[in-house]
Amino acid sequence: MADPRWSVGINFDSKCNARCAHCCVSSSPDATANLDDDLVDKILEELLQEPNVREIGLTGGEPLIRRARTMSIIGKITASGRIASCVTNGFWGVTPRAADRVLRDFEHAGLRELTLSYDDFHSPYIGSERIRNILNASHDRKIKVVLNMCVSRSRDSRALLAELGESVHGIQVTQFPVVPAGEARSLPDHDFHRRPITEGMLHCPGNQVIYHNDGNIYPCCSPPIFDTAMTLGRADGRTFRQAVESFERNALxxxxxxxxxxxxxxxxxxxxxxxxxxxxxxxxxxxxxxxxxxxxxxxxxxxxxxxxxxxxxxxxx
Incomplete structure (x- = not known):
């Protein structure tokens, strides 16, 4: 394989306990798209045999709906010497004690980085006190916690940052504009932060092989790609090596x-x-x-x- 250091994402389930208007992968409580457990186990076993895979990230949906399963997968990744990361909406930070307990489990499993997706789109479903509990607890843990906030013209999450207060001190906060993918295609067009195309926009910012819950393998982690036919094949029909070879042979x-x-x-x-x-x-x-x-x-x-x-x-x- 040409690239000796691949980062791979597994979006194994679309089910989520929130129904956010901006959700780029159309996750919700009644979403059903998923990679079955046997297939995920097969993908994981294969990835852990590939010396060129350096990092595996888990996302959804909401991975911690199946907390034991997610922790088990993270443990297997880190036991193999790979880096594990995870994206969550933080619903589990009900109390300071509960937040610390889950972070402790993540730490014991070897998780390197935890991304909290939280913003004005999530806040109707997840109270800010839960996120504050997690951020406060993270200061006593070795896991790097990142706060990702998706913003639009009408929902900039500034009030939420004020609510989180000192809990965000020392925390990496990333704000990024909502893109018209998944459920976000239904947002008013004027709500998107569009700007004239610049030279930088003419170049792909990066690649990551993604096993998506729709059953396809994609060459990129950016949700708009999931609305295209630009795939590397089916997750149940191609090995990781075959997917990467497809990537390298793809003329487009x-x-x-x-x-x-x-x-x-x-x-x-x-x-x-x-x-x-x-x-x-x-x-x-x-x-x-x-x-x-x-x-x-x-x-x-x-x-x-x-x-x-x-x-x-x-x-x-």
Whole structure:
């Protein structure tokens, strides 16, 4: 494999105890998409045999709905010498004691980093005192805790930060704009923080192999990719090595890495000037731009001759 240090994500279940309006993976209490336990065990066993896999992250849905299962998986990851990370909404921080107990379990399992997803979208379902309990308890634990807050024009989470008060001192807080993926596609268009496309938005910010609860393997952890057909195959039909080989052989992904999204926009404009990718001028991020391009399968198919010519020139050169 070309990249000696892969980070892999397992989004094993879509079930969540919250129903957030912005949820980019459409998780909810009645969501049913999942990777069954036997398949997850098989994926995990395979990943732990790959020397090039350095980190495995767990997400959902809400992984701690199945707390014992999640802790068991984390323990297997860390026992193999890999880094384990986890994303949670923090519903379990009911009291200071409960918050510390779960953090202690994470610590004993060897978890390296815990991301709390909490913002104005989560707050109707998870009280801020629970997050405060977790943040306060984390100061006595070795786990790095990160607070991720998704924001829109109407929901900036500033009041929540004030409620959390001194508990956020020393905590990495990341605010990022909501993207139109999953449930967030139903948000008012004016609520998205779109801005003119810049040079930086024309380049993919990174890759991570994701085993998603819809049964597909994706080449990226950014939720807009889940709305496209850009997959590396089915989770129950391909090994990790085969998925990575598909990544490395994929002509479209190769051009993304070598040239960026501008190449596709220019190519599509020449053959389909009315296509969404040909007309877009403002986006939330590079990830939204990527999804605009690759959701339009007809336009991508129309530039196949240019894609083939590009790789013929690369091989000839």
């Amino acid at each position: 992904l190769g051009i993304v890495q070598r040239e960026g999204f501008g190449w596709f926009i220019d190519a599509i404009r020449r053959v389909a000037p009315e296509a969404p990718a040909a007309c877009v001028t403002e986006v939330v991020s590079a990830c939204e731009l990527c999804s605009i391009i690759f959701r339009d399968e007809a336009s991508v198919a129309s530039i196949r001759p240019q894609v083939d010519a590009y790789w013929a020139a690369v091989r000839a050169g």
